[in-house]
Amino acid sequence: MPSLRKYLPILDWGRTYNRSAFSNDLIAAVIVTIMLIPQSLAYALLAGLPPEAGIYASIAPIILYAIFGTSRALAVGPVAVVSLLTASAVGQVAQQGTAGYAVAALTLAFLSGGFLLLMGVFRLGFLANFLSHPVIAGFITASGILIATSQLKHILGVSAQGHTLPEMLSSILEHLNEVNWITVVIGVLATAFLFWVRKNLKPTLLGLGVPPLLADILTKAGPVAAVVATTVTVWGFGLADQGVKIVGAVPQSLPPLTMPGLSPDLLGALLVPAILISIIGFVESVSVAQTLAAKKRQRIDPDQELIGLGAANIGAAFTGGYPVTGGFARSVVNFDAGAETPAAGIFTALGLAVAAVALTPLVYYLPNATLAATIIVAVLSLVDLLILQKTWAYSRADFIAVAATILLTLTLGVEIGVASGVATSVLLHLYKTSRPHVAEVGLVPGSQHFRNIDRHEVETDPALVTLRVDESLYFVNARFLEDLIQRRVTEGCAIRNVVLMFSAVNEVDYSALESLEAVNHRLKDMGVGLHLSEVKGPVMDKLKRSHFVDDLNGRVFLSQFDAWQALTKPEAAANAAE
Amino acid sequence: MPSLRKYLPILDWGRTYNRSAFSNDLIAAVIVTIMLIPQSLAYALLAGLPPEAGIYASIAPIILYAIFGTSRALAVGPVAVVSLLTASAVGQVAQQGTAGYAVAALTLAFLSGGFLLLMGVFRLGFLANFLSHPVIAGFITASGILIATSQLKHILGVSAQGHTLPEMLSSILEHLNEVNWITVVIGVLATAFLFWVRKNLKPTLLGLGVPPLLADILTKAGPVAAVVATTVTVWGFGLADQGVKIVGAVPQSLPPLTMPGLSPDLLGALLVPAILISIIGFVESVSVAQTLAAKKRQRIDPDQELIGLGAANIGAAFTGGYPVTGGFARSVVNFDAGAETPAAGIFTALGLAVAAVALTPLVYYLPNATLAATIIVAVLSLVDLLILQKTWAYSRADFIAVAATILLTLTLGVEIGVASGVATSVLLHLYKTSRPHVAEVGLVPGSQHFRNIDRHEVETDPALVTLRVDESLYFVNARFLEDLIQRRVTEGCAIRNVVLMFSAVNEVDYSALESLEAVNHRLKDMGVGLHLSEVKGPVMDKLKRSHFVDDLNGRVFLSQFDAWQALTKPEAAANAAE
Known part of the structure; x- marks a missing residue:
């Protein structure tokens, strides 16, 4: 049944699944699960959602992608940029913290999933090409800066608003009198520790003679160590009573069955952001998947990827999640840890399900500042201002596209930023070909x-x-x-x-x-x-x-x-x- | 002073002006003036303005274009498509018949003139190329249909509204009980007569041995004959009392000094329509000017044309007019009648000034139905549905662009129509190059x-x-x-x-x-x-x-x-x- 296998890649790799693949997948799943627990909580915070939404968004979507996706190593779930886009889109139709906000996030995932499925069925994957690399690079860099800035309020322990850099900064300045110094100490220490782990832990461990695989697991577990240390500190010294904001009660449950809001008003208001999220998520996901597939001389099918990601988002919409895509960091970790098939993703989902049922009470005293530190350290690796220098050296037109995208994303928000970036690169292309040699x-x-x-x-x-x-x-x-x-x-x-x-x-x-x-x-x-x-x-x-x-x-x-x-x-x- | 002459082409042709050019220009001016009097009144009606605005819009603008423009034969003034665009744009900010409406039309001309001048100074004439020929052809055809339909209410003597085909038709159907049958008779006869003149008068006269030049003048004077005959009929039989709508009192005056409205709200609301009008007017004007210049192995400078048209529109804004551009029909008439230099335009302006002062009382009893007939006959020549067949035969992508532009212009209005047309042709181009051979x-x-x-x-x-x-x-x-x-x-x-x-x-x-x-x-x-x-x-x-x-x-x-x-x-x- 080659045609069925085309649409259900699981039939392909599932037939030849064996014990060696199983053990490799299991090891990869353990490492990725350890990494994902704090990350999922953190990205939910970034999206403005309760922490459990991040975990729920990592369970059903991973399983659905494993069934429909073509990449052997891609790890699907909440990612930083899509979480930021979600916060920006949903923030326009509902107040953060309300039930309407969570429902709108489900709707966004539902629309995004539907759009991806449609694109896949009509084989419109090529549309993603209309986003030029300079626009994507500029957008990701600007998003990284926006995300890191948005987390400053958690590090400072103040309440601030805003979706653009000037809004965020001026809002933080306004609330500067509310700074909670204990939160600042926790946040700064956690950030410094995580930077140190990322840069220096693995070489140090290897230098001490620790086996590479263990060194790798320990390094990936760095955020978990920060979570444990700060949680214990806040609990032991009763710092929550000193004004340190904590995660608080997280329901102990498997992903619930949820229903996205389907009122025409809500659908209409979220349609354009959903399309944007779909395309950006798809582009990010496909480039990661292609890079990893090439290393093993495998191929991914971009149109089938649309179906995989679409199914994952539909899954997120009905299980208390929010828009997801294939993440760069987690996929690379999954690949490096030896994942051979999408079964690794299924094991990760099981691990996260166990965490959702058993471990959530443990994060009651986890300070938000620690999650913010996790996000800041993760997204600053996305910020690549060298792209400005590289494009300047290579071609003025590409430089203009990057610079315009970065500037407009930072000052006018993510949606206007990426739309202007696309318009700029199309206009520059038309201009260049308007005067042929x-x-x-x-x-x-x-x-x-x-x-x-x-x-x-x-x-x-x-x-x-x-x-x-x-x-x-x-x-x-x-x-x-x-x-x-x-x-x-x-x-x-x-x-x-x-x-x-x-x-x-x-x-x-x-x-x-x-x-x-x-x-x-x-x-x-x-x-x-x-x-x-x-x-x-x-x-x-x-x-x-x-x-x-x-x-x-x-x-x-x-x-x-x-x-x-x-x-x-x-x-x-x-x-x-x- | 070659550089000054570059920006003031009048210094170029003015130096060598002689008696032979003078007499040729004068004859052309007489023919064009006879043609323009009813046309100017009619286009003002189409734009929703008082009739004199059409005549004023033909005086100062022509003179300014003669000074700054590079085409020897282009005749500038109100044209059908720009009048329709004016009605659509100004109708969104003011009620037809109010003082605010006329002021908004001046503002539109002012903005359009400013935009054209800016484009000219920065030599951005190439931007007009982003309008593909199929989009222009589709847009002009759809505009012709819209304009002809918009005049039906004058032929029927009913009051109807709307800027799109479905709106217009349903509004006419609603008001069908108000039909004035005397108006219908006048309108239908005038339309039939004008069609006959356009098709058959010249061959008939030539067959009767009338010299070609005179036959030409008599043919161009056809609309004047219709104006005179219907005016006399309405006056003689007192038909205005029978409900036949007439032009009424038109002030007897040279173009007044007027001031466009410059409130930020008004400027903001009219900016996008002004840009659209400028680009469409420029494209129409340049293609006419290039065609005529080529016949005499002359050249026009598109960037200097922007300055000429910009000056003309600024002139219209301060002398009681509304947006103008180089018209196809009048320019061809001017050229065929032997105009050698822009001085012919200046003489035309003088003729229209005399008409504005001396002849306006004569059109008091002129029925609106006659003007509507003039417009219908003029614009139906713009309607070219063959373009659908031609592009279908040549290339599916171009056909889609034409069809989308026609359909969207008719159903959603001129602005959305032309914007979608441009977007469609750009997307189709990107699509075609996205799969290179x-x-x-x-x-x-x-x-x-x-x-x-x-x-x-x-x-x-x-x-x-x-x-x-x-x-x-x-x-x-x-x-x-x-x-x-x-x-x-x-x-x-x-x-x-x-x-x-x-x-x-x-x-x-x-x-x-x-x-x-x-x-x-x-x-x-x-x-x-x-x-x-x-x-x-x-x-x-x-x-x-x-x-x-x-x-x-x-x-x-x-x-x-x-x-x-x-x-x-x-x-x-x-x-x-x-």
Whole structure:
């Protein structure tokens, strides 16, 4: 059943599942579970949801992705950027902390899942390509900065608002008098500890002779150590009574069955953010999955990935979660820990289910500042301001796209930021192709080759202008060519013939066809012939479907040399006779 | 002073002005003036303004364009499409018939003029190219239908509302009980007469031996005859008392000095429509001007045209007019009547000034139905549904753009229609280039040429894959190539080397660079070499600014044949030894 297996990749890897794969998957699952417990709580906090939502969002979605997804190592669940987008979108329709807020988050996951499934069914994965790399890089960097800033209030123990950098900073400044210094000490120590763990723990352990796998598990468990230490401290010294904000009661339960809100108003208000979240989540997920698959010479199918991620989000919508996607950090950890199949994800989900039932009372005294520290340390690795320098060195247009995306995301919010980024990169592309390279060419003496007259010593004929067009012709550059020919022909009165050399023209759209027709009519009015040479087959087929070739005030030559011979012969003969 | 002449083209043609040009210009001006009097009144009615606004909008703007514009024959003034756009934009901020409505129309002209001047100063004329020909054609056709429909109420003598086709039609149906049958008779007769004049009068007169110039003037005067006949009828039979709506009192005056409204609210509300009107007006005007200039082997400067049209609109804003542009019909009439210089425009302006002062009392009894008939006959020539058939035959993408623009303009209004049209054509272009043609090539035996393995008998090597990329690489197609290489390489286990043949790649943007880097890393992980061949100079210069070439897990070959020799040599030698 190859077609069923295409839509249910689990049938593929499940048939050959064996003990070796099982033990590798199990080890990977233990490591990822340890890493995910504090991370899930933290990202739920970032999304403005109760902490258990983060754990619930990691259970059903992982299992559904394991069934429908094509990547062997991708770990699906709440991620930083999508959590930020969720907070921004849901914050616009409901007040944080209300039941409506949680329901709106379910709706967002439901819409996002539905949109991903639709894109998958219609095989529209390519749409994600309209997000250029500079836009994604700029957006991720700006999101990292926004997320880290949004966590400052938890480190300081103040209540602050805002979805943009200026809003957040000014809100924090306003509430600076509320700073809780015990919270600050916990938050700063936790942040410093986590940075140290990330940078130095593994080398230190390896230096002490600890086996690599254990060193790895211990390093991944760093956040757990911070959680345990700060929780015990807050509990032991009764710091919650000193104003240190804590996670508090988390229900001890498996993921509940939930129903997303489906009122037309809510659906309408969340549709655009859901599309945005879907596309950004998809792009992040696919690039991680492709990178990991390539390392084992495996392939992922981007359209089937849409279905996997769509199913995961639908799952999140009905089990108390919120929008999820394939996360970078957790997938790399999963892969490095030796996960061989999506079964590792299923074991992770089981581990998290156990945690949801058994461990949630233990995090009652966990300070929010510790979770904020976890987030800050995680997202600062997303911030890559070097992209500005790299794109500046490589191409100004790409630099403008990155800079605009970063600036607008920070100052006007994530949705406007990414939308303007896409618009900027599309406009810059159109601008670049609106002025195609057009070279006037002449014959290289003693050959049949034609080269740019500005760069080579070539033969020309004052009565003949040959223009080689180095770009496909379409509406954005159609008029450019029209103007250019007009300018060139009005310059020299001796011009009798114009040849357009189409060797690099892969496409002539209807606008360009009409421009060519206009050029043809104008040149006819001036008594100048218009000819084409080296037209590619598909382009010629298309031109023949119009009247252009019939109306052409000149000929279509197979090769430019034929055109040269036919259009200069009389004069060449005359010259030879002199 | 060549630079001053560049910005004041009048200094150019003014220096050589002579008696022959004078008499030609004067004759053209008389014909255009006769044509413009009823047309100006009618277009003002279409824009929802008092009739005199149409005449005022034809005086100062023409003179200003004559000073700053570069076309010798373009006739500037109110045109049908811009009048419709004005009615749609101003109708959103003010009630028709109020003083606020007229002031908002002045503001629209002011904003439009300012925007055109800015575009001209920054030489942004190329932005107009983002409107593809199918979008323009679809928009003009839909506008023609909308305009003709909007005039039905005047022919029927009912009061109806609406800016979209369904709105207009349902509003007319609602008011059908108010139909004034005398108005219907006048309207239908006037429409039939004007159609007859347009189609048959000139041939009939020529057949009767009337000299061509006179036949032309008489044909152009057709609308004047309809105006005179219906005015006299209404006056003689006292039909205004029978419910026939008439133009009524029109002030007898030169264009007044007026001040556009400059409140931030008004400016904000009209900014987007003003930009739209500017771009559409500019596109219409430039294409007319270019067509006419080409007939005399003259050139127009699109950026200076922006300044000319900008000045004309600023002029309209301060002299009781509304947005103007170069009109198709009047410019062709002007050209055909022999206008040699913009002085013809100045004479036309003087003729209209005389009309404004002396003739306005004569149109008191002119029925609105006659003006509506003038508009209907004029705009139906804009309706070109054949464009649907032509684009269908030529290219599905262009057909979709036309059809979407027509449909959305008719049903959702002019602004949404044209905006969706632009979005559609940009998206279709991105879609088309998102799947570039990539051919796998092999060596033509006994030559150094490489051709598509699917179309030619060529030598290949199972360990070497050579892909020729027939499109510039940029963000929209970057991932496509990434996937394609991934798919191709995971297909065959024997593959040791991949060569990308870049002969048709004119650009590699940062997204494509990152994709190439990702491909390079993945192939390296698989133990497969990645090589480039035939990279163009500018592309290579750019690639060298990144680390890509240094990190490349392979080489850059000058020619594909070099690559072939280097990468197949060992096996070729081995084969030879067998």
